[in-house]
């Protein structure tokens with residue numbers, strides 16, 4: 702009797718972690734840049750905080766909306782494919798058997814064994830067998846729009862909260878405090894993302910920090926221009 706044991710592969714974790722790191726990264730860059738920009742315009746501390754909170758909420762909601770829409774259309778495509786498969790299984794079961802057999806032959810099974818496996822799996826649950834081995838759609842990997850939207854909003858908000866908290870606790874030096882700490886947060890996130898992906902840590906950290914610094918510098922420049930103009 703074969704006993705299967707539960708394994709959690711790095712690839713399963715990587716996908717989720719990478720999405721979380723990217724979400725948090727967006728939160729830090731967009732909120733820190735906005736806070737730095739408003740602070741550079743000599744706005745009051747209160748206005749800087751209001752702008753930061755608005756950036757967090759607006760950013761989290763737009764990330765959630767974008768993720769929901771894109772994952773929903775992926776879910777729609779998957780459901781349409783599975784629906785088509787259901788019809789093909791109902792109308793032409795023989796060709797479907799041949800199709801699954803040829804998939805297993807391509808994967809390296811000899812024709813007799815491939816046929817046997819195909820027939821056995823289709824006896825048990827033909828739609829699941831075809832969805833998994835022909836379309837690559839499985840229950841665990843199926844698109845979940847609400848889960849994706851909530852995860853994306855939560856990671857964005859978590860990232861955005863960092864520069865916002867710094868702006869709260871450092872009212873007199875918002876610009877240097879927020880930009881300095883945000884670069885440290887970004888470097889740490891970049892290193893984490895690179896590490897989980899097995900990529901060189903320094904390059905990962907440098908890349909994210911460079912773009913974060915550029916975004917904050919440009920926004921501060923625009924903010925100070927506006928501050929001087931009004």
Ligand SMILES: [Zn+2]
Nearest residue numbers: 797800831835
């Ligand atoms: Zn099929």
